[in-house]
Amino acid sequence: MEKLNPNLWIDKYADYLYNYTIVRVNDHEISQDLISETFFAALKSAKNFKGEASERTWLISILKRKIIDHYRKKNSKKGKAEVHINYKTEDEEGDWLEENVSDPFDITAEDKLENEELGFAIHQCLESINEKQAQIFKLKTIENYDTEAICKEFEITPSNLWVIIHRARKSLATCLENNWLK
Amino acid sequence: MKFFLNCTEANHVCDKNQYHEAGLGDNIMLNIHLIYCSVCRKYSMRNNRLTKFLKRSSVKVMPLKDKIILKNEFQEKLNN
Numbered sequence: 001m002e003k004l005n006p007n008l009w010i011d012k013y014a015d016y017l018y019n020y021t022i023v024r025v026n027d028h029e030i031s032q033d034l035i036s037e038t039f040f041a042a043l044k045s046a047k048n049f050k051g052e053a054s055e056r057t058w059l060i061s062i063l064k065r066k067i068i069d070h071y072r073k074k075n076s077k078k079g080k081a082e083v084h085i086n087y088k089t090e091d092e093e094g095d096w097l098e099e100n101v102s103d104p105f106d107i108t109a110e111d112k113l114e115n116e117e118l119g120f121a122i123h124q125c126l127e128s129i130n131e132k133q134a135q136i137f138k139l140k141t142i143e144n145y146d147t148e149a150i151c152k153e154f155e156i157t158p159s160n161l162w163v164i165i166h167r168a169r170k171s172l173a174t175c176l177e178n179n180w181l182k
Numbered sequence: 183m184k185f186f187l188n189c190t191e192a193n194h195v196c197d198k199n200q201y202h203e204a205g206l207g208d209n210i211m212l213n214i215h216l217i218y219c220s221v222c223r224k225y226s227m228r229n230n231r232l233t234k235f236l237k238r239s240s241v242k243v244m245p246l247k248d249k250i251i252l253k254n255e256f257q258e259k260l261n262n
Contacts, residue, residue, distance in 0.1 A: 006260060010253045018244035028245075035244070036252055043259065118239040139235060140201065142243045145202075153246075166197050175230045176235060 004046050004055060009039060013056055016123045016140065017063055023116055024067055034070060038063040050059035063122065118180065129168060136161065137168035187215045192222045200233045 011133065021031040028055070042062050049058055126134045136154060139145040147158055156164075188194065192215040198204040202211070216223050244252075 006256075010249065010256055014249050014252065015243040019242045022222060032244075032248055036255070039252070039256055043256075046244050052230070100195065115239050118235060119241040120242045121240055131208065138243050139246065142241060143246065146245075159183075162197060166193060169197065169200070169229060169232055173232045177228075180235075 005053065006043055006046065007053075009042070012127065013059055016056065016120070017059065019119055019123060020060060021067065022136065023119075025070065030070065036141065037083070038066050038086050050144060080139070104179045121180045122172070123178060124182070125172050125179065128175060129171045133164050133168040133171075136164050137172070185211065186213060187211050189215075189219060189222055192219065193217070193225055196222070196226050196229050200229060 012037065018037050019069070021034055025031055025034065038059060042059055045062075045112060053061070120161075126138065131156075138151060139150050140147070144151075147161055150156075151158055151161055154161075192212055195204050195208045198208070202227070203255040212226075216226060
């Protein structure tokens with residue numbers, strides 16, 4: 001049975017939750033707020049955790065509710081200042097909105113979805129490798145920190161850093177080959 | 183400048199390349215090494231593919247400073 005360990009939540013899941021939120025709300029500040037609310041709400045209702053799902057799944061289920069609530073709140077303001085868009089002239093028939101929202105030739109939508117899943121696969125693989133390695137790898141690769149800045153932050157030498165990056169890249173490549181490419 | 187790298191050095195250049203941090207000389211030596219070393223060729227291929235994956239997925243992480251702020255707030259709550 002799964003047990004909760006709130007002490008490790010931020011280190012273990014903040015990045016995954018962030019990735020999950022940012023692709024859905026597309027705003028850094030809002031994502032940050034929603035995630036923070038999620039962690040606090042989870043702490044409050046920790047006694048309700050039955051251990052049937054993994055910690056991450058459970059946190060995501062809380063986050064989902066927060067995201068839905070966020071859109072509900074946003075939508076409740078709708079209608080107060082409604083804007084109708086339509087064709088200007090009579091001879092252009094049809095519903096402007098309907099014709100403009102769906103694009104049957106849009107092949108990028110599926111790609112986008114697949115790439116999003118790839119993002120989650122990368123997060124899951126990073127969870128499985130050494131934590132310090134993963135942290136340094138993320139800073140260097142995803143956040144594009146300078147080598148120097150990371151060395152200062154973690155009190156390591158550049159050659160230490162490159163050894164860590166090398167190991168992280170190797171484990172990550174193997175993990176992705178096993179979990180994603182199959 | 184030397185012409186022959188050992189495998190550790192070659193992999194190091196290959197890693198640096200993923201972040202555009204290897205120089206031209208390094209790259210020439212790496213390519214010479216790759217001509218005759220199939221193990222490093224394979225590593226190079228996998229490494230380049232990983233970089234492509236990372237780019238394609240546009241994977242995101244919570245910025246470090248925000249993570250630290252959140253961690254401190256959360257820790258405070260945990261301690262109370």
